[in-house]
Amino acid sequence: MAILQQGNTSSMPAKEFLTFVLGDEAYALDIMTVKEIRGYEPATKIANAPSYIKGVINLRGDIVPIVDLRIKFNIGEATYNEWTIVIMLNVRDRVVGIVVDGVSDVMNLEAEDIKPAPEFGVAFDSRYLHGLAALEDQMVIIVDIEELISSDEIGVFESV
Amino acid sequence: MDNLSQYNEVFFEEAQEHLETMETLLLAYNIDSPDMEELNSVFRAAHSIKGGSDIFGFKALTGLTHVMENMLDSARNNELTLTTDLITVLLETTDVLKNILSCYREEAEIDWDIIEASKARLSATLQEVTGSNNQVHSPLDEEEDLGYGFFDDDDADTEEEQGFGFFEEDENDSEKDQGFGFFDEDDKEQEQDQDSKAIDEESLGYGFFEENNEMAKEAESLTTEPQPDANTEHTENIGYGFFNEEFNSPQKDAVTAQPAGLTSSTVAKPTPSSKASETKAEATSIRVETNKIDKLVNLVGELVITQSMLNLIGSEVPESIADKMQSALIELERNTREIQEAVMSVRMLPISFVFNRFPRLVRDLSTKLEKKINLVIEGGNTEIDKNLVEKISDPLLHLIRNSVDHGIELPAKRLEANKSETGIVMLSAAQKGGEIVITITDDGAGLNRERIIAKAVEKGISLPEPLSDSAVWQLIFEAGFSTAAEVTDVSGRGVGMDVVRRNIESLGGRIDISSTAGMGTVFTINLPLTLAILDGMTVEASDQVFIIPLVNIVESIQPVAEQIKHIKGKKLLWVRDEYWPLIDIGKTLGGSPNETNMETGIVVLVETSKQRFGLIIDSLLGQQQVVIKNLERHYRRVEGIAGATIMGDGSVALILDVDSITQFIKSDL
Numbered sequence: 001m002a003i004l005q006q007g008n009t010s011s012m013p014a015k016e017f018l019t020f021v022l023g024d025e026a027y028a029l030d031i032m033t034v035k036e037i038r039g040y041e042p043a044t045k046i047a048n049a050p051s052y053i054k055g056v057i058n059l060r061g062d063i064v065p066i067v068d069l070r071i072k073f074n075i076g077e078a079t080y081n082e083w084t085i086v087i088m089l090n091v092r093d094r095v096v097g098i099v100v101d102g103v104s105d106v107m108n109l110e111a112e113d114i115k116p117a118p119e120f121g122v123a124f125d126s127r128y129l130h131g132l133a134a135l136e137d138q139m140v141i142i143v144d145i146e147e148l149i150s151s152d153e154i155g156v157f158e159s160v
Numbered sequence: 161m162d163n164l165s166q167y168n169e170v171f172f173e174e175a176q177e178h179l180e181t182m183e184t185l186l187l188a189y190n191i192d193s194p195d196m197e198e199l200n201s202v203f204r205a206a207h208s209i210k211g212g213s214d215i216f217g218f219k220a221l222t223g224l225t226h227v228m229e230n231m232l233d234s235a236r237n238n239e240l241t242l243t244t245d246l247i248t249v250l251l252e253t254t255d256v257l258k259n260i261l262s263c264y265r266e267e268a269e270i271d272w273d274i275i276e277a278s279k280a281r282l283s284a285t286l287q288e289v290t291g292s293n294n295q296v297h298s299p300l301d302e303e304e305d306l307g308y309g310f311f312d313d314d315d316a317d318t319e320e321e322q323g324f325g326f327f328e329e330d331e332n333d334s335e336k337d338q339g340f341g342f343f344d345e346d347d348k349e350q351e352q353d354q355d356s357k358a359i360d361e362e363s364l365g366y367g368f369f370e371e372n373n374e375m376a377k378e379a380e381s382l383t384t385e386p387q388p389d390a391n392t393e394h395t396e397n398i399g400y401g402f403f404n405e406e407f408n409s410p411q412k413d414a415v416t417a418q419p420a421g422l423t424s425s426t427v428a429k430p431t432p433s434s435k436a437s438e439t440k441a442e443a444t445s446i447r448v449e450t451n452k453i454d455k456l457v458n459l460v461g462e463l464v465i466t467q468s469m470l471n472l473i474g475s476e477v478p479e480s481i482a483d484k485m486q487s488a489l490i491e492l493e494r495n496t497r498e499i500q501e502a503v504m505s506v507r508m509l510p511i512s513f514v515f516n517r518f519p520r521l522v523r524d525l526s527t528k529l530e531k532k533i534n535l536v537i538e539g540g541n542t543e544i545d546k547n548l549v550e551k552i553s554d555p556l557l558h559l560i561r562n563s564v565d566h567g568i569e570l571p572a573k574r575l576e577a578n579k580s581e582t583g584i585v586m587l588s589a590a591q592k593g594g595e596i597v598i599t600i601t602d603d604g605a606g607l608n609r610e611r612i613i614a615k616a617v618e619k620g621i622s623l624p625e626p627l628s629d630s631a632v633w634q635l636i637f638e639a640g641f642s643t644a645a646e647v648t649d650v651s652g653r654g655v656g657m658d659v660v661r662r663n664i665e666s667l668g669g670r671i672d673i674s675s676t677a678g679m680g681t682v683f684t685i686n687l688p689l690t691l692a693i694l695d696g697m698t699v700e701a702s703d704q705v706f707i708i709p710l711v712n713i714v715e716s717i718q719p720v721a722e723q724i725k726h727i728k729g730k731k732l733l734w735v736r737d738e739y740w741p742l743i744d745i746g747k748t749l750g751g752s753p754n755e756t757n758m759e760t761g762i763v764v765l766v767e768t769s770k771q772r773f774g775l776i777i778d779s780l781l782g783q784q785q786v787v788i789k790n791l792e793r794h795y796r797r798v799e800g801i802a803g804a805t806i807m808g809d810g811s812v813a814l815i816l817d818v819d820s821i822t823q824f825i826k827s828d829l
Contacts, residue, residue: 044812045704046798047749056795056804058812061462063804065795094794156795 014108017133019140020087020100022069023076026138027100028107029145033089037103040084050155059088059095065156068099072154073124076101091149096156098149107140109133114142124148171212172265173447175221178205179261180516183254186247187519196236203232209257220260220270227282228253234286249285251520253278450546453506460496460503461693461787467496468784468808500693500785507547511589511596512540514553518560518587525564532571532581533564538588544596548687551667552598555660559600559683560585562657567604567681577678579603591689595711598685607633607675633673637661668802670819694788696815698781698807699764701756702746705813707786707805708775712818714765716780724758733763733774740765740774741825748824749800749814768819775821788815800824 017028043055043066052072056063066086070078078099086097114131124141128148133140150157182205185198206229213221228250234240242250256278263270474489515537526533544552568574568583575581586601609632616623616635624631637657664671669687688694696707697716717735724742725732731742742763746752756776763774786805791798791814802817 044804044814045751046795046814047751047800048798056791056812058806058810061465061789061806062794063789063791063806063812096794 014110017107017109017140017142018087018103019105019107019135020085021102021104022073022100025075026104026135026140028109028133028140028142029087029089031106033091033145035088035090035095038086038088039082040080040086040099042080052154053156054099057097059097062095064088064095064097066097066099067149067154067156070099070101089145089149091146092157094157096149098145105135107133107135109142117141125153127151168216168264170447171216171218172261175209175212175261176258178209179254179258181205183251183520184516186250186254187523189242189247191242191244191247194235194242199232199236199242203229203236206232218260218264220272220275221257221264224253224257224260224275224279224282227279227286228257231282231286240286246285249281253282448506453503453546456503457507460500463496464500464693464785464787465806465808467492469810470808472808497785504545504693505543507545508543509546509549510540511542511544511549511598512537513549514556515540515587515589517553518556521557521560522564522585525561529565530570531564531568531583533568533583533585536584536586536588538586539590542589542591542596544589544687545689548596548667551663552685552687555663555671555685556587556598556600558657558660560587563600563602563604563681563683567602569605573605577605596687596689598687600683600685601680603680606677606679606681607636607673608677612636629675630673633675636673637671694786694805694815695783696786696805697764697783698813699745699762699775699777700779700781701744701777702750702752702754704746704750705781705807705811706745706749706777707813707815708764708766709802709815709818710783712766712768714767714772716762716764718761719758719763721759731758731776735765738772740772742774742776743821743824744776745816746776746778748821749816766818768822771822771825773822773825775816786813786815 016031018031018034019026019028021027041057043057045055046053046065049055050072052068054066054068056065058064068078070076080099083102085100085103087100087103088095088097113133115133117126117129117131119126124143128144128151130142130144133142148154182202185202185205189195189198189202206225210222210225210229213219213225231240231246231250235242235246240246256274260270260275262268470492471489474485477485518537519535522533522535525531563585568585569577569579571581574583584601584603586599588601589596589598591597609629612632612635613623613627616638619638621635621638624634637660661671664685664687667687669685671686672684673681674684675681694707695710697710697713699706699708719733719735723734725734725739731744733740733742740763744756746756747754756778758776761776761778762780763776764780765772765774767773788803789805791801791804798814800817800821802815802820804812804814807813
């Protein structure tokens with residue numbers, strides 16, 4: 001899990017994003033929501049939960065749900081091996097883990113670097129996207145992870 | 161004063177407790193056959209508050225309790241008889257005192273008008289009653305003279321006393337008040353000059369006077385400035401076995417000239433019983449902040465997990481040290497369990513902490529509603545987790561209000577219905593297995609089935625099918641069921657029954673109603689003993705580990721093929737002359753597509769308050785205590801699951817909620 005610090009920290013309004021891989025696509029999320037990154041471990045299944053909720057694990061005494069976004073959004077193949085990564089997120093005072101194929105980088109983005117996402121062609125509904133950004137030659141999809149995880153579509157949180 | 165202010169909180173808490181004691185005792189006070197010991201306790205409580213408040217400079221409290229104390233003092237000396245009206249006045253005074261106390265606590269402005277009014281009222285009542293009660297004195301005097309003939313002799317021997325002319329006059333004042341600086345008022349009150357005699361009589365009645373008098377004589381001969389009042393005060397104290405800090409400290413201030421030897425020798429004299437109770441009281445209570453205890457409980461929870469981890473590792477150690485390891489582990493397990501029990505018991509409080517506020521409530525409400533109600537309390541000693549005590553209080557308050565307001569009928573109506581004029585509301589608590597069962601029973605009119613259905617229809621609440629009685633009663637817990645039309649001064653203050661149910665369910669409890677028209681209503685609340693730890697059976701189903709709460713388990717059996725019956729493709733188990741519906745845990749909760757093989761499977765028979773059924777599992781793993789972890793903290797509520805726990809190997813196991821599993825039966829059938 002090599003996480004590289006990239007760019008200079010002096011550029012003021014820039015936000016840092018953690019990029020991760022789902023299938024062949026590169027995604028990024030606000031690094032401030034990341035609690036920790038750990039390897040995948042089998043979770044305890046939960047009765048009658050949708051297939052993309054892998055179950056719950058013990059995170060130092062807390063019972064934390066694990067969501068596999070690959071299953072939810074049908075991206076790539078949901079395989080679990082020693083390189084499978086779980087990103088533990090702190091979202092609205094709760095902890096939720098998401099399964100990804102790998103984390104690659106931390107990038108600094110200015111607001112103007114993020115271009116609006118097209119309405120189609122992306123697995124995620126545009127509601128859950130901040131937009132797209134270019135990293136070298138690759139396109140990175142910036143996910144509004146807080147919106148996504150707390151949405152009814154994921155259904156991890158009790159709908160109010 | 162600044163040095164003292166750090167103890168303010170202690171004083172507030174103690175004063176609060178004293179006020180509650182006073183209230184409880186006053187409510188329990190039997191006017192027809194007064195219990196002197198109870199009256200004395202009330203007096204002592206008032207006295208302690210007075211003493212304490214004076215030290216800390218809470219003058220508003222001191223003034224009012226002083227007047228109150230005078231009244232109580234007269235009452236315990238048989239100079240006035242406490243009537244219901246007087247009790248009411250005293251109760252109102254405790255209310256005012258509580259008010260003042262909270263004002264001081266929150267550093268709010270004190271309303272002196274209320275205090276003065278309350279004082280005036282007490283004094284007026286006292287004046288009125290004692291004025292008409294003057295005849296009582298002479299028999300008292302006689303009694304003293306006759307019954308304690310040796311008193312005079314004793315006194316006469318005491319040459320020193322005669323040398324101090326102030327003794328007689330001063331005695332009654334100083335007896336109680338020297339330390340408190342209330343001479344003026346006291347003198348007025350005591351111009352009737354009964355106190356000294358009454359006190360003497362009382363002291364003699366306890367058989368201490370003689371000894372103490374001698375001691376006092378000694379003391380007097382030792383000191384250049386004798387303190388006869390100290391003698392009397394000690395006598396009184398000893399007679400009541402009451403050496404409270406607040407009591408003693410003002411007195412010490414007042415009698416600084418008194419040699420230390422007197423205090424110690426006097427203190428050493430009390431009867432074994434009073435001494436014992438004193439030391440016991442000191443040894444048994446210590447104030448600890450709740451969050452310290454909570455931290456302990458959490459740590460013990462972690463300890464339990466670590467201990468079961470060690471157990472797992474212990475089974476893998478090499479042969480050579482296995483025996484030693486095992487015995488050490490067994491020792492550790494026992495110690496852990498004992499620590500756990502000890503820590504849990506720290507958090508346990510008798511439920512009377514909650515119950516004790518209700519006699520007053522019922523008394524006030526019944527007066528207001530012009531109903532005659534007798535509140536019966538049972539099982540106040542039942543112990544319950546402190547967190548539960550705090551949280552169960554409001555729902556109970558609401559239910560009792562409800563019973564008093566809507567349940568019990570007016571006296572006239574009760575007579576019409578051939579019932580006794582006085583309604584009975586019974587509040588009881590008992591421990592049954594791992595649960596606390598609290599019931600609120602009234603012998604009132606019962607719930608009105610038709611009206612509830614009509615109201616539900618009117619409110620657009622969907623009616624359950626079939627419309628059984630218990631289903632109808634549950635309707636009153638629906639949100640929005642209580643309406644503005646129902647709001648009276650007493651109940652329906654915007655806290656609906658739905659809040660009651662929600663509160664109880666959030667504590668992991670449940671509430672049931674049974675009601676018979678004309679006979680009354682029973683609310684039954686089942687609560688877990690504690691919120692933190694559960695005795696469970698670990699089982700395996702479809703390669704997953706589940707915990708079944710031990711309280712729900714009746715027995716586990718391995719059924720033979722003949723015992724399994726099929727109805728509409730659903731399985732029933734014939735055992736103990738009963739058909740038990742079966743739920744396949746592996747399939748319903750384990751997410752397994754296949755049914756458990758009944759030839760190798762095990763059925764755990766469980767019961768809830770509503771239903772008995774069997775759970776099909778693959779195997780039993782063992783029995784252990786587990787720490788309940790909240791699943792809703794980071795996830796959401798899952799049907800059939802009460803929570804999760806962390807097993808010895810660090811994995812997560814789900815704890816079954818047997819109560820909510822019952823609905824799988826319904827949806828299955």
